[in-house]
Amino acid sequence: MTSFNHDIEALNKELSSKSPREIIKFALSSFDNIAVSFSGAEDVVLIELAHKLANPLQVFSLDTGRLHPETYRFIDQVRNHYNIDIETMSPQPEKLQALTKAKGLFSFYEDGHSECCGIRKIEPLRRKLATVDAWITGQRKDQSPGTRSNVAVVEIDEAFSTPDKKLIKFNPLANWSSEDVWNYIKMSEAPYNQLHEKGYISIGCEPCTRPVLPNQHEREGRWWWEEATHKECGLHAGNIEK
Template sequence: MSNFDIDQLATNYAGKSPQQILELAFANFDNLWLSFSGADDIVVLDMAWKINPNIKVFTLDTGRLHAETYRFLDQVRKHYGIQLEVLSPDHQQLEAYVREKGLFDFYESGHGECCGVRKIAPLRRKLSTVDAWITGQRKDQSPTRVDVPVVQLDSGFSTPEHQLVKFNPLANYTSEDVWNYIRMLEIPYNPLHERGFISIGCEPCTRPVLPNQHEREGRWWWEEATKKECGLHGSNLIAKS
């Protein structure tokens, strides 16, 4: 990574296609993983798989996903013939949290602690072992993502000893672009989308949205819109604070 000028590449590739950004990632990193959430990340997975069928993919199982999402994850695994590494929370940490706070504390205290146990801790363990990762973040997803670059130093998970690069190939895609791609190529998608779910996370924290509502209004709807990050992309909040 010593010859990898992140800021310059972010500028040079700002207007490039997602496939060109993915090719940049594959050309520079062997220890590269794609994060797949079971929602519209299917587009970046499809693009990456067509460039490199040996793409390494992980997903986070919080233990609170919709049944449809679990089935979709297995459908994707079979459709692409990939190994899907499933990351789970540390059971002792999770049991202690639930014992003290219960199963629905996030409605009263905010989603931060629950996401910290169920998502951020297992993700941090994984990312400490990789050099770069690929996400499906888009600028149009929420107020916290409007400045997402196509490639960046991941300030949320980097340490002085281990610098992590994050690629966001779909940063300039819109929701319309995503769904045009899905429909045109007839790739699998989570059936919850047919029931009004756009941004899909854990079952207790996700609900359908009404016509003309923004997609992230269905996530953590009881909280302020500018704070709607679970911590996977916490650097977005850091950048805007």
């Protein structure tokens, strides 16, 4: 880790006026061991912006075992397009088998998605983040009406920090809109998940994701059977007020 002694509040204020490319350049120059989290359209923008700034660029993705076939093909498409390695993090088989044996494959429809996401997403993410000093995500303020409106450009990730290490999280696209993201994808001819052409906007696991109707918010396609303002799986648990 490069020496990082910045006041986070002051740094966030300074970086908030910068472009995503400038923010990513600062992040990559500040940390030797930093990774980009990859899953969707916003993350392709991050890779498009970052792949020429770091060699090698450390990228990881969470393979929950329940993704759409299109998403698996998309991951390989991005790997080949940018000629980068993408580390896929999978859930621990023992914990997954215990859940499905006790409750079946679709228990989240009855008792909420937290337990399943905890096993398929949070534990693998925690395992990965324990190996890095900082990470870069594609979070935007307008992605969720109840949980992301205050997303900072840079922050201490309290959810995944440990007593021994403060984990730094960068959100270079915090101030971008969905329109900004797609304009950049079209301009740069970056690859994207083919599900976007079928009405999907926010894409997660296959059983928990559906297309949205015109004028619906993008997160209404995720965990649609649950409270609309709390559409988080725990990857960004710090967004949810305790």
